[in-house]
Amino acid sequence: MKVVALVSGGKDSCYAMMECVRWGHEIVVLAHLHPPLELAPEDAEIDSFMYQSVGHNVVSLIAESMELPLVTDTITGSAVTQAIDYHAKMDGDEVEDLFRLLENVVELLDDMVESGIEAIIVKVASIGLTPRKHLGKTIATLQPEFLALHEKYQLNVCGEGGEYESLTLDCPLFKKRIVIDSSRVVLHSDDFFAPVAFLVIEECHLEEKEPASPSQLASRLLSTDHPDRFQLNADTVSEDAIAVQPANALATLAPDDRAFLPHHSQFRNIFHLSGVMSARSATLTLKEEMNDVFDHVRAALEKESMTLEDVCFVHLYVRDMHSFAQINDEYCRFFSLRMPPSRSCVEVSALPARVLLDCVGVRGSGKSKLLASRVVRDVLHITSISAWAPNCIGPYSQANILHKSLILLAGQVAFLPQTMEIIGADHAAQARVCYRNAGRVLEALDSNLRHVCSAVVYATELPNRTHLSGLAALCRAQLVANAGLKDNFGSVVDSDESDDEVDKDAERVRLATHAPLLVVQVSRLPRHALVEVELQAFTHRVLKHLSPASFVSTHSDSAWTYECQRSIVQRALCVVMCIAATTAPPTQRLDTREAREVAAGLLHCVERSFALAQLPWNRAVHFRVFYRQSAFESELAIASAFAKSYRQSEEDTVLPAMTFVPTDAIVNDASVALQVTAHDLEKLETELWLRKQI
Structure with a gap:
């Protein structure tokens, strides 16, 4: 891809250019926004929210040293809109300066130093940094001091909090180096604890340097197999894939048969709509079928005084992944690109229609997600390409956060964030990448993988069913180890810590060790991925102050063995994963009596969990x-078993919304697995408010 590089002259923009080249892109022009040129040098520090202005007069030498054209424009705006959203043009905002310009044409710092960037400090504005001592010094020289200041004052070692700004004099992309002939220090604010000062570059010139050989340049740009980025040394899995079983076509239920199947349920403002399919799929085009599906969704939402803007997560099951591109194009028409719901999508070849959809929404959250406080619902939706985590280019978000408590993550496949290509030669390798990507997203949301309360792992093309158990063990290990990422909560010290607060590493590991986790095999995943991971997680404030617990229990009767995994916050949340396996051969179809037995056994596990x-x-x-799918005649058989079993319950129970997902196999050679979500999120929010966490 040919790209424009926005440069300030500092280390970050130069490092971004090196990353860009490292991942195969071609920089064709540099762009720069500068303060008004009529300003005197000592007045050129305009303290922009977006742009660095110190050292702007040296940027032309950077372009010259790279032998690339430079386009420039003046910063005329200021930070008019300071909300997290910027979706409409705002006259006088400095974001518009960037648009106008482009229309015309502790890990990261290590990488910058190792990559050969020679950058000096040209502005200081933090406790611990002094003008006479630090201005003009290189970041490589000051790196140990930055680390010490980070420990002492929590200084951001890369200067991302505005602690300092830098100017790059040389990097591997430069064909000439910049040499400063004269400079002077300007004291902007003589604060006793944190003086603000910057370096005015008065004269400088370019100096020839020895050209780097291709091999030297490649080594400085770091290999794409950098060991600190992804560890893919997975145990080899046999490539002798089992033959794909022909889909057991599910009977399309007649309207009378569906009368006892709940399609929606709600508690307070939480609304769940399930099992939405078009009954006329066989006679419709794909576009007409998607219209029919969303007509049902909108009609159901309207009855509850809700809109599509209130939907925060969508499960999309498709019969044939080859139709995914067209399905996604149609899906895009129904959801705004602004803070859309998160989404998980897999192929289920046994569906009676081309599309099966269920969704969860929070009444009024479509409006509340736009408010500054965003307590009821917040959304993480990042579309830019970076080394952080895969971007979301479609109408779905990385995550939706409900009541500052529960995080719903979009399904993660093994994308390499920098290229958005699937990596990993086998299931183990791809699972590691999935969890690492999920961990990066959770880090941005005051959480991590040790805060996960529920996980569903979809896999395809497994050599045999026994590999599901091995994959489940690996996924569990990724949760406990936080996918090898640093646990940012491990060293947190709180002045109000008490015996009732859960903030110990052992407790976080215990939660991840027993959190509900299910692995199922389906026919195909997006982009031919081998693994997709779908997670729900607590924010750290919930883990610390509300003491969630997770545990596993098993019991057996004459024909069935049940494993029940639970994550619980007392009187507020219960996520259950019940797995039922029979001693009968796994290929044997269950009769009506056996189907009702297993449904009753699973419902008993749920009742026990709620208690x-x-x-x-x-x-x-x-x-x-x-x-x-081989265990049941149709969806009707398993649905009827649940409907008749719950009526025999001792409690006056009513089944919630239900979604039935046929699979090729389930971990532990199970016949059925039941995922249950029960919560009172407003109570969670209230408990956090009482503890002054919201």
């Missing part, structure tokens, strides 16, 4: 039933 969490049944907002 442990001290939650009434009406807090259950959704059941997701994964079942091995």
Whole structure:
């Protein structure tokens, strides 16, 4: 890709250019925004929210040293809009300066130093940094001091908090180096603790340097297989893939048969809509079918005084992934690109229609997500390409956060963020990348993988069913190890810490060790990925102050073994994963009596879980039933078993919205797995408010 590089002259923009080249892009022009040229040098520090202005007079030499054209424009605006959203043109805002310009044409610092960037400090504005001592020094020289100041004052070692600004004099992309002939220090604010000062470059020139050989340049630009970025040394999995079983076509339920199947449920403002398919799929084009599906969704939402803007997560199951591009194009028409719901998408070849959809929404959250406080719902939606995590270019977000408590992550496949290409030769390698990507997203949301309360892992093309257990063990290990990422909460010290607060590493590991985790095999995943990971996680304030717990129990009867995994916040949340395996051969189809037995056994596990969490049944907002398609005649068989079993319950229970997902296989050679979500998120929010965390 040919790109324009926006440069300030500092280390960050030069490092971004090196990263760009390293990943195969071609820089064709440099762009620069500078303060008004009529300003005197000592007045040129305009303290912009977006742009560095110190050292702007040296940028032309950077372009000359790279032998690239430079386009420039003047910063005329200021930070008019300071909200997190910027979606409409705002006259006088400095964002518009960038648009106008482009229209005309502790890990990161290590990488910068190792990459051969020679940058000096040209502005200081932080406690611990002094003008006479630090201005003009290189970041390589000051790196140990930055690390010490980070420990002492929490200084951002890369200067991302405005602690300092830099000017690059040389880097591997430069064909000439910049030499400063004369400079002087300007004291902007003589604060006793944190003086603000900058370096005015009065004269400088370019100096020839020995050209770097291609091999030297490549080594300075760092290999794309940099060991600190991804560890993909996974155990080899056999490539002898099992033959794909023909899909067991599910019977399309007649309207009378669906009368007992709940399609929606709600508690307070949480609304769950399930099992949305078009009954006329066979006679419609794909576009017409998508219109029909979303007509059903909108009609159901309107009855609850809701709109599509209130939807925060969508599960999209497609019968044939080859139609995904067209399905996604149609999906785009229904959701705004502004703070859309998160999404998970897999192929389920046994569907009776081309599309099956379920969604969860929070009434009024479409408006509340635009407010400054965003307590009810917040959204993380980043579309730019970076080394951080995969971008979301479609109408779906990396995550939706409800009531500052529960994070719903979009399904993650093994994208390399810098290229958005699937990497990893086998399931183990791809699973590691999935969890690393998910961990990066959670880090941005005051959480990490040790805060996960529920995980569903979709896999495809497994050599045999026994590999599901191995994959489940690897995924569990990724949660416990936080995918090898630094646990930023491990060294947190709080002045109000008490015995009731959960902020210990052992407790976080314990939660991840037993959090509900399910692995199922499906026919195909987006972009031919081998693994997709879908997670729910707590924010750290919930983990610390509300003491969530997770644990596993098993029991057996004459024909079935049940494993029940639970994550619980007392009287506020219960996420359950119940897995039922029979002693009968896994290829044997269950009769009506056996289907009702397993449904009753799973419902008993749910009732027991709710009792442990001290939650009434009406807090259950959704059941997701994964079942091995070879074990049941149709969706109707398993749905009828649940409908008839719950009526025999001792409690006056009502089934919540239910989604039935046929699979090729389930971990532990199970026939059925039930994922249950029950919560009172307003209570979670209230408990955090009482503890002064919101």
